[in-house]
Amino acid sequence: MKKELIHTPEGVRDIYGLECAKKLTVQNQIHKTIRSFGYQDIQTPAFEFLDVFGEEIGTTPTKDLFRFFDNDGNTLCLRSDFTPSMARCTAKYFMDEKLPIRYTYMGSAFSNTNMLQGKWKEATQMGAELMGDGSVEADGEVLSMCIEALVNTGLTEFQVSVGQVDFFRGLCEEFAFEEAQSEAIRQYIKNRNFLALEEYMSGEGISRSVIDTFLKIEDLFGTKDILEQAKALVNNTVSLKAIDRLESLYSVLEAYDVEDYISFDFSMLSSYHYYTGIIFKVFTHGIGDVIVKGGRYDNLLGKFGKDRAAIGFVIVIDDLMQALSRQKIEIKTPKNNFMVIYDKTRYKEALRETKKLRSKGFYVQMIPYNNQFSLVDYEAYATRTMHSKLIFLTQ
Amino acid sequence: MSEERYLTFALGKGRLAEKTLKKKKKIGITCEEIHDKSSRKLIFVNEELKMKFFLAKGPDVPTYVEYGAADIGVVGKDTLLEESRRVYEVLDLGFGKCRMCVCGPESAKELLQHHELIRVSSKYPNIAKDYFYNKKHQTVDIIKLNGSVELGPIVELSDVIVDIVETGSTLRENGLEVLEEICPLSARMIVNQVSMQMQSERIKKLISALKAELEKAN
Numbered sequence: 001m002k003k004e005l006i007h008t009p010e011g012v013r014d015i016y017g018l019e020c021a022k023k024l025t026v027q028n029q030i031h032k033t034i035r036s037f038g039y040q041d042i043q044t045p046a047f048e049f050l051d052v053f054g055e056e057i058g059t060t061p062t063k064d065l066f067r068f069f070d071n072d073g074n075t076l077c078l079r080s081d082f083t084p085s086m087a088r089c090t091a092k093y094f095m096d097e098k099l100p101i102r103y104t105y106m107g108s109a110f111s112n113t114n115m116l117q118g119k120w121k122e123a124t125q126m127g128a129e130l131m132g133d134g135s136v137e138a139d140g141e142v143l144s145m146c147i148e149a150l151v152n153t154g155l156t157e158f159q160v161s162v163g164q165v166d167f168f169r170g171l172c173e174e175f176a177f178e179e180a181q182s183e184a185i186r187q188y189i190k191n192r193n194f195l196a197l198e199e200y201m202s203g204e205g206i207s208r209s210v211i212d213t214f215l216k217i218e219d220l221f222g223t224k225d226i227l228e229q230a231k232a233l234v235n236n237t238v239s240l241k242a243i244d245r246l247e248s249l250y251s252v253l254e255a256y257d258v259e260d261y262i263s264f265d266f267s268m269l270s271s272y273h274y275y276t277g278i279i280f281k282v283f284t285h286g287i288g289d290v291i292v293k294g295g296r297y298d299n300l301l302g303k304f305g306k307d308r309a310a311i312g313f314v315i316v317i318d319d320l321m322q323a324l325s326r327q328k329i330e331i332k333t334p335k336n337n338f339m340v341i342y343d344k345t346r347y348k349e350a351l352r353e354t355k356k357l358r359s360k361g362f363y364v365q366m367i368p369y370n371n372q373f374s375l376v377d378y379e380a381y382a383t384r385t386m387h388s389k390l391i392f393l394t395q
Numbered sequence: 396m397s398e399e400r401y402l403t404f405a406l407g408k409g410r411l412a413e414k415t416l417k418k419k420k421k422i423g424i425t426c427e428e429i430h431d432k433s434s435r436k437l438i439f440v441n442e443e444l445k446m447k448f449f450l451a452k453g454p455d456v457p458t459y460v461e462y463g464a465a466d467i468g469v470v471g472k473d474t475l476l477e478e479s480r481r482v483y484e485v486l487d488l489g490f491g492k493c494r495m496c497v498c499g500p501e502s503a504k505e506l507l508q509h510h511e512l513i514r515v516s517s518k519y520p521n522i523a524k525d526y527f528y529n530k531k532h533q534t535v536d537i538i539k540l541n542g543s544v545e546l547g548p549i550v551e552l553s554d555v556i557v558d559i560v561e562t563g564s565t566l567r568e569n570g571l572e573v574l575e576e577i578c579p580l581s582a583r584m585i586v587n588q589v590s591m592q593m594q595s596e597r598i599k600k601l602i603s604a605l606k607a608e609l610e611k612a613n
Contacts, residue, residue, distance in 0.1 A: 161592055192483040192591065221595065263592070283592040285400070288463025290589070 011112075011121030021333040021386060023321055026153050027106065027126060030315060033149040034128050037141065039104040044085040046108065050075040057084045057303055059272060066112045066121075078110035083300070083312060086129045091304035100133040106317075120318060127294075127314035134298060134309030136245060139278050140252030146292055146313050147258045150282065153320065154329040158284035158291075160261045161221075163268030164246055165275050165295075167230065168217075170238030175210055185214065190269040194218045220266035224250055224259075230266055242277075249278065274300040280313070286326030291319045337363040339387040341378060343394040344368060350393045369394045402446045402590075402597060405465035407453040407474070411582050414490045415469045422604040457482055457585060466590035467598065472580040473559055477519045483591055485602055486584040489609055495522060495577040498566055499548045499555035504574055506554055507533070516540045516547035517557040526557065526577050545569045 008014060015023060035041075047068075055062060060080035067077045079085055082105050094101050106126040113119060128145065130138050143160065150158060168189070172182040181204060188197035194215055201211045213233055220230050227250075230243050246264060253259045270279055279295030294313025301308040324331060338357055342350035350366060357364045365387060373381075382390055406412040416429065426448050428439040438449045451459060456470040457480035468482070471491055475484060497507065497515075506513045516538040517523045527535040538553055540546075547553040549569060559580065560566065560573055584605070586598060 157593075159592055192485065192586075195484065195487050265592075283589045285589075285593060286463075288461060288587050288589055 022331040025331050025333050027317060029152050030126055030149045033152050034104040037145050039102040039128050042103045042105050044089060047076045047078050050077045052084050052088055053077055053080055060111050064111050064113050066110050080111050081109050082125060082127060087300050088304050090131050091301055091306060101131045104128045124317040125314050126317055127312055129312035131310040132308055136248045137252055138311055139249050142311050142313060144256035144258050147261050158282055159263055160280055160282050161263050161265040161268055162278055162280045163265050164242040164278055165269060166242035167239045167266055168269055170236045171234060173238060174236040186269050189217060189267050192267055217266050222263060226264050284323045286323045287319055289319060291316055291323055337387040338389045338391060339382050340364060340366045340391045341369050346393045403465045404448045405451050405456045405459040405468040407456050407470045408450045411469060411491055412450055421608050454478060460585050460587050463587045463589055466587050468585045469582055472583050475583060477521050482585040483588055484583050485586050486605060488582040488584055491582040493559050493561040493580050495580055496560045496573045497555050497557055497575040498571050498573050500571055503555050507574060514553040515555055515557055516544055516553035518544055519557055523557040545571060
């Protein structure tokens with residue numbers, strides 16, 4: 001065996017055995033939940049034209065995309081996330097559909113980052129998109145579906161932080177900041193660096209009272225009460241409307257009975273300009289990164305031809321698996337597997353037995369008996385290969 | 396639910412750690428074990444407060460915090476700038492004050508006035524790159540060194556260096572001086588983005604206690 005051939009390149013890996021079974025189980029659970037909300041499956045290509053994932057649309061910097069050329073000289077790239085593909089599909093096939101469209105997808109997403117050791121270059125993402133419904137009920141449905149999907153995997157301790165990008169936009173308009181100023185302030189708030197924010201704003205000659213208003217955003221984090229505090233802080237219709245929307249969202253979430261998972265967080269902002277309403281992230285123990293990202297992006301579809309309301313989220317399955325495993329949450333993999341060990345002379349009998357079991361829905365494997373191995377060996381082998389029951393048809 | 400979990404601190408080895416522990420002591424957070432120089436333990440626990448502490452090499456602190464191996468870290472601003480990790484920088488602890496500077500012999504001053512290509516040696520290639528490319532728009536050739544960076548101009552490996560300057564005595568003894576200041580530095584407290592959400596109450600309490608202590612000290 002050539003040694004160099006058995007390695008995978010840096011950033012990708014094999015998933016096999018019990019780990020693979022667990023991952024598939026979790027994927028199926030989430031898929032089942034999303035399907036129960038009436039979302040339809042969709043598959044899009046693993047690579048597309050670079051422009052679909054370009055600077056304005058994609059969430060990954062172009063330098064971190066896996067890029068290559070086709071024979072005609074077009075630049076292609078492996079998808080770094082699914083949302084641009086979903087938006088493109090909707091624009092292409094459902095241009096004239098006046099009623100909402102619901103999609104769910106699953107597959108690998110790729111990013112060519114070498115900086116982050118411990119982050120995979122290929123990760124399984126599963127998500128859902130609801131297009132053509134801009135109502136608060138749509139916001140509530142997507143959030144609740146996400147929460148329900150996570151709960152069904154066995155995850156109990158997690159927190160969904162919800163922000164509203166219009167709140168910040170309204171504030172910037174209220175104080176008539178220049179584009180560059182808003183952008184700098186957005187970055188500081190997003191990174192929760194209120195230290196540097198204060199320094200920057202005083203440096204820009206912004207008045208003390210305005211600076212204090214922005215510094216208070218840091219504390220706008222918590223349960224429903226925060227919304228009242230946020231209201232007291234602003235004096236413009238855009239921000240007030242954003243808060244109103246969160247209030248109505250909360251009552252939808254109460255109706256779904258998932259409000260306990262929710263925290264409002266007004267520091268949560270995104271660098272992506274296509275987010276237009278709520279944005280949310282899911283945090284849990286055992287992993288230093290968010291496991292779910294989502295939000296409303298009513299402007300994205302316009303980039304493919306036609307404006308349309310849209311909201312969605314993505315669960316990074318590999319990160320969720322890490323969180324489940326670190327939190328020692330048991331994942332029940334299907335284990336009704338049989339192993340039929342037969343002597344050559346009894347092959348036909350063994351096959352009959354196997355077929356009968358298979359027709360009853362059991363998973364059955366057949367292996368010829370070899371007297372070099374003892375019962376203990378076979379039992380160990382059954383455990384290794386996740387078979388719960390041995391059937392011996394030997395002499 | 397969050398109260399039962401340990402809050403883990405990663406502290407940059409050396410003076411920063413000592414000063415951090417001193418400040419923490421003032422707000423009632425102690426960890427006696429860590430002061431025991433003979434101990435070979437890597438991680439220290441305060442059971443009462445449900446806190447764990449460990450010492451790590453400075454540049455590794457943001458890495459521990461980014462991946463959530465530590466909830467909170469204390470590290471120099473220089474390391475944060477150089478490593479640019481995804482962590483929240485929440486507090487300027489005020490100690491460990493110094494400056495990031497471009498230094499060299501007086502004769503090198505002239506080289507910084509034009510856009511000509513110069514050689515820069517530094518322990519901080521990213522900071523150097525950002526400063527020359529994005530702020531000064533000067534093309535430079537950066538050489539990464541791991542220590543005694545002052546040697547660079549002396550043995551003519553490079554024209555200037557980018558390094559931390561505290562008092563400037565090492566520079567003067569070697570015939571170098573500060574040519575340009577890039578930015579002021581000090582110790583910062585950083586927090587993992589998930590911890591900030593999941594343990595927000597405990598962490599916020601800690602931050603405001605430290606803030607109050609810092610204001611008193613000033």
